[in-house]
Amino acid sequence: MNAASRLCEIIAQGGKVSSGFYDGDRSFAALVQHGFLRKAGVLDAVVCDECSEAHSAPVVYEQLDHGYYCPELGLVKLAPEQVIAYRPDLPFLIGKLADLLDCEQRKATPLQDQTWRIGAFTAAHDKIMLYFHPRLQTEEDARQLQDTLSRHARSRWRLILTCQGAWPMADIVTAHLDQVVDLDPTTGALRLLEDPGTLAGAPRASTVGRPDQHGHLIKPLIEDRISTGAAATAIKAEARAVKAIFEAAYPGKPLPSDSTLQRYVRAARKGS
Ligand SMILES: [Zn+2]
Structure with missing residues (x-):
């Protein structure tokens, strides 16, 4: 699942989630790394998969460890990484x-x-x-x-x-x-x-005389290429590359002129 869909799934759950549950999930790790998910103390409850019946149980803190009570097994201890909770920010x-x-x-x-x-x-x-x-x-x-x-x-x-x-x-x-x-x-x-x-549902305006219409789509493209080191050194070459990416990503959408694209590239470099 991609990172945006993983974030949606977690927000939709409406509460804390366990890092243990998403162990090894790259999208989850990226959401934590970039601040979309924040540590939120300890989980309120866990699901027991140690006994014959899957059940949930409140997390308790006893004998200097976190754990939960299972009707079959008694106190089951949990490792610290199993009880850390995260919450969408x-x-x-x-x-x-x-x-x-x-x-x-x-x-x-x-x-x-x-x-x-x-x-x-x-x-x-x-x-x-x-x-x-x-x-x-x-x-x-x-x-x-x-x-x-x-x-x-x-x-x-x-x-x-x-x-x-x-x-x-x-x-x-x-x-x-x-x-x-x-x-x-x-x-x-x-x-x-x-x-x-x-x-x-807003109507699309004619692009004539409105070169900035897709600035909000193009600027992130340019910034993304700078941050990932993909940007070409020459302004003109970079503007051409951005144009090709834009055309592939938004087929049929009218493009701003080459000079406007070059202006966006120059502006993004100043800001970085
Ligand atoms: Zn159990």
């Missing part, structure tokens, strides 16, 4: 998403309950408001989201990112986080897979 994720899309009107804490406002990003002439709600699996999840949205100013275009479920709601467009972004396990950088404006 949602404020960190929301901030990364807002950075990726260069959002305005960001909010670093939930609006209410579990609904977050990532911020507004501008595509062509339209402002698209992006939200995050961990799960849209049940009617109750949907009700919470709708209740929160109803208390805030309505933007014409909005998209709600979620990790699990797609409960149908009138007038609300949702998409799964791992459908919209990809997470590079080496650098921890997020990359857009789909244009949120298009997903939200």
Whole structure:
């Protein structure tokens, strides 16, 4: 499972997860390494696989060790790495998403309950408001989201990112986080897979005279190549390489001019 999908799966569980359970999983290790998952003390409970009946049991701390009580085996000790818990760092994720899309009107804490406002990003002439709600699996999840949205100013275009479920709601467009972004396990950088404006239903503007239209898609590409050491030394050669990657990744999307691409490359180098 790729890192973005693994993160979705863990967020959807809605609580702490065990590092022991994901032992050897490269995506899990990348999420920890890049700060999407943070240590959160000790697990509340574990599943016993030592006896004839799989059961869960609360983690206890006794005789200077962590462990749990099994009806068959009594006190079963657990190694420290089996009890370390991790929790998704949602404020960190929301901030990364807002950075990726260069959002305005960001909010670093939930609006209410579990609904977050990532911020507004501008595509062509339209402002698209992006939200995050961990799960849209049940009617109750949907009700919470709708209740929160109803208390805030309505933007014409909005998209709600979620990790699990797609409960149908009138007038609300949702998409799964791992459908919209990809997470590079080496650098921890997020990359857009789909244009949120298009997903939200905003009309695409004509590209004539709008060379910056895909800046939010192209800039991460350039930064990614710099951070992984793939970037060509010459500005023109690098702009050509970026153009080829963009064309392969977004077939049919109109490209900015060569001079605009070169300007993006130069700007990214100054910033690094
Ligand atoms: Zn047991």
